[in-house]
Amino acid sequence: MQVSVIEWLLDSDPSIRWQVMRDLSAESDATVARERSRVAVEGWGARLLDLQGTDGHWGGAAFVPRAWISTHDSLQLLRDLGIDPASNRVRRAIEQVRDHCTWGEEFGDAPFFEGEVEPCINGRVLASGAYFGVASDRLAERLLQEQLSDGGWNCDAPPSRRSSFHSTICVLEGLLEYEKAKGPAPDVTSARLRGQEFLLERRLLRSLSTGQVISFDRKLEKPAKWTQCSFPTRWHYDILRGLDYLRRASASPDERVAEAVDLVRTKRDAHGRWPLENPHPGPVHFEMEGRAGEPSRWNTLRALRVLRWANAA
Numbered sequence: 001m002q003v004s005v006i007e008w009l010l011d012s013d014p015s016i017r018w019q020v021m022r023d024l025s026a027e028s029d030a031t032v033a034r035e036r037s038r039v040a041v042e043g044w045g046a047r048l049l050d051l052q053g054t055d056g057h058w059g060g061a062a063f064v065p066r067a068w069i070s071t072h073d074s075l076q077l078l079r080d081l082g083i084d085p086a087s088n089r090v091r092r093a094i095e096q097v098r099d100h101c102t103w104g105e106e107f108g109d110a111p112f113f114e115g116e117v118e119p120c121i122n123g124r125v126l127a128s129g130a131y132f133g134v135a136s137d138r139l140a141e142r143l144l145q146e147q148l149s150d151g152g153w154n155c156d157a158p159p160s161r162r163s164s165f166h167s168t169i170c171v172l173e174g175l176l177e178y179e180k181a182k183g184p185a186p187d188v189t190s191a192r193l194r195g196q197e198f199l200l201e202r203r204l205l206r207s208l209s210t211g212q213v214i215s216f217d218r219k220l221e222k223p224a225k226w227t228q229c230s231f232p233t234r235w236h237y238d239i240l241r242g243l244d245y246l247r248r249a250s251a252s253p254d255e256r257v258a259e260a261v262d263l264v265r266t267k268r269d270a271h272g273r274w275p276l277e278n279p280h281p282g283p284v285h286f287e288m289e290g291r292a293g294e295p296s297r298w299n300t301l302r303a304l305r306v307l308r309w310a311n312a313a
Contacts (some may be wrong), residue, residue, distance in 0.1 A: 020038065130177040153170075202258055204242045246309075276292055
């Protein structure tokens, strides 16, 4: 690994720096914790916290279709930044969400952390709730009940009986965060591992029936771009997100991930950096990186972690 890449990553926001220190440069726990504490008071984390409304919501709503300025997406981004849930400022923000934010009349004014009806949304809600100390047992149980026979999940089920990569990765991340917060639970772990197998059986990008790389995204009704690595991912699946989930889940890499790992490896440029690919359209609170094709610190950090995980096997 080129030292210059690490230096480039460290020359950035505290949210990236603390994760580099923890995962790539093996700094002491005290140094990592000190850097992580800065996320809530400076840079992107502080900016995002500043944007929370007096009603507890970001963007005035739990979820805003085709935009990324809602409470739902803002909490996922704070989790991606790795903001410390124990920070006093973060705890106050989460209390505001817990006490005041709902999904609106359409969903009976259900409290935010109890979720709504779609697995792709509820998986992300469960992940945010678990990360910030307000995990919903009821929501976890609902997701377990909605698992399809092939092991995954789909927001269009019923009538669909075929799982969606998008919905499945969102639920897997939610269940994993729930397990980390609540401790081992056989039914949760069993469901998560079945969902994990759904991805692995398809080598993270291929059709199980044809063996071909999936070229059409049924959810978006347009060509699939799952071999392109985006950040923030939001509800979208791609191979780097799938691999990063497996890394966090401490899965043992086997030959079924080899193709996806190789694809990620080929994206590294001559300077050891990875580009931003396929940024998802829609309004955002603020930009964190450049345009598609430009070097991405987030993708570089995530790719280096995945390759370290794969190489260790």
